[in-house]
Amino acid sequence: MFRNYFKVAFRNLRRNKIFTAINIFGLATGLATCIIIMLYVQHELGYDTWSEKADRMVRMVFVGKVKDQQMREGNVFPPVAATMLRDYPEVEEATRLSVGGEPVVELNGKTFNEKNFAFVDPNFFDVFTIPFLDGDKHSALQRPGNAVITKTLASKFFGNENPIGKVLRLKNFNQEVKVAGIINEIPKASHFHFDMFLSLTEIPDAKSDSWMTSNYHTYLVLRDGYDYKKLEAKLPAAVEKYMGPQLKQSMGMTLKEFRANGNELGLYLQPLKDIHLHSDYVGEIEAGGNLKYVYIFGAIAVFMLLIACINFMNLSTASASKRAREVGIRKVMGSLKKQLVWQFLVESAIITFVALLLAIVFVEMAMPMFNQLSGKDLAFSFTASPWILPALAATGLVTAFIAGIYPAFVLSSFNPIKVLKGAVNNVKQGLSLRSGLVVFQFAISIILMVCTAVVYNQLSYIQNKSLGYNKEQVLLIPGAAELGNKAEVLKDLMRRDPRVVSFTSSGYLPAGPSWGNNFFLYENLSNEQVKTLRYEVDKNYLATLGMQLKEGRNFSDTYGTDSSAVIINETAAQKLGWTGNIIGRTLIHPNNDGTQDMYHVIGVVKDFHFRSLHEKISPLAMTMNRGGGQLIAKVNTSDLSALITTLGKGWESLKTDRPFYYTFLDEQFANTYKAEQNTGRVLGIFAGLTIFVACLGLFGLATYAVKQRNREIGIRKVLGATVSGIVVLLSKDFLKLVMIAFIIAAPVAWYLMNQWLHDFEYRVNIGWWIFVIAALVAILITIVTVGFRGLKAALENPTHVLKNE
16 A cells, blocks of 8 residues: 555656655755754753753852842852852752963973863862763862863873873963873863863962852752752841851941842852853853844744745645546545545655755755854764754654645545536635745745844944944953063063054953953942942053043053042943032942042043943943053054064063964954854844745745646737736736735734844844835745746747647
């Protein structure tokens, strides 16, 4: 029986080559898109699941509010881990991690500039189950001066030699460490990636009992089956017990008084597996993902596959009249309805699985480009991801069933007497359904067009928005702080070079990686404190970055009191409630030990964006700093490579351990929005593919419609109809469907993009012109697709058409 199904199916598919090719190519494109997005979604949802204890691990985070200024930090205070382990029996293990900086490693006279370096508690590898290739994970970091490195780093340093017991010198830390363990690489789907780990016993601050300074990512392993929310409910008591007294000493008010003023602070728990997609905390080790993008791409995969299935259903039911007589004869000869259903489902399955094989080829070809555009490192491998094969089989079966079930029941339900007489009422009844499916296809296509346009418009707005500072031709030279007195030689070289307009030294940048801290200020004890960020800068900082003073003056060497001066931004003045004359007013900063620092205001800088445009401009305070951080140079030259060569030679002449390295501020700014840029590019490609698949279906339907109206077209031409008139006639019905699709899609697209733009504090308006362009593009696509087929029919000799009919 099944052999006969396959034989008849192959004959029918071969007889209808155009429809078969359209179905296979459309389904293959949809399936390939679906497979790529499945890999992407699986990668995003699979972060931090690799650790054996991941299901019961949480990270501690700090959340606070001073007035309307939010504090959300992914790291907490030094004693928190030990306190949780001591006071709460449901906590089985606790460990900490602190990002270590960029060590310059010396070995056998060679130096290596490394970046991925961290300090961790000795039990870190008991909590995070990273396989050890050599050494003992329980004792590797128990002894101060020991280090654990990855297999890749060991190969880089020692080649084929056994690295255990070998000594590395961290030149910029003036420290020697002994290799005590070799581990595998940190899995790609992890919220941290380090190549070298040292013990936190090396850092005196790690033993501090301060609950006022946070620098430690703290992870807890809870009792199996324990609900972390129950522990979270107990944390306010810990805050009251341990942070309360230190808050009183530092700020002169109790925790109760602090909260009575409308402020808040507290510790919370975040499941380990939520960090990548659900984290918006300051101080993250690496940039996380975005759950909205997972939903967006997941929806695209579903809709893309549905559109391809709709093409199949439309083409199958549209060509039903061709098979009506076949169905009638089969029924007269005794075929049962279920046998006919199976016949058409087998045809659907053949097309689907041929398309699936073609889709796998498409995926292999497209994966490198997708990785480049999305910034991911996905791999399509049956061995590395065993779930892929059953997932593909299940997807193929579901697709075959969805695509084939409606045509199978429609075609198998024909009345044999009517169809043998030439009446196929079911086909006419299917017109409204096919029209509805075309509307659905183009509604999805129009939604994706609008979404893509809004994303690109927002990204363009970000790139061109006035930021309050000048990011163009600003050269950054990290590591200058480690030069010590030698930095003056490089600075003198820059002073004498006419291509360098000005330069400054600071670790604080308005874009890209930057130092950061919370800095509380108030005018007197009767005023509420204002939380600001603190920038430590020198007298050249504002001029180098093109920031403008609203009032007052800049820092200057001629004023000896500027060491206790402060420049605030407009937002800080507003939060302090200041109007009128601001210059000369005094601000107080409370220290953790109960002492206070006094600052006098010498200037107000115009607001500038020093964080992502996802956030509002917050209060900022700048204090005087005569050195430290990287060199920041404003340059003016068309030959940047020559200037960089000059500075590089100057750096090398200093005989420093660190290689010369540079970057640009506009590059750092662009990296801030890299995720959005990648998403915009990928969304544009998927939108194009969706429209392409929809056009395939439209072309197939247009081909069938033209064949059905061949006699009508011939008669109209004989009676004097023009080619353009015939093309318009054939396009008119499809254009009506596209306009209905636009009416449905426009409000849906507006709602979706309005929700997406809510993530940006500074955003574009969704202009009416975007919808007009989307409608015009949809109309143009319809005219070209349908018109091409209609033009071919209109140009045929009507005598030949009428003779054949």
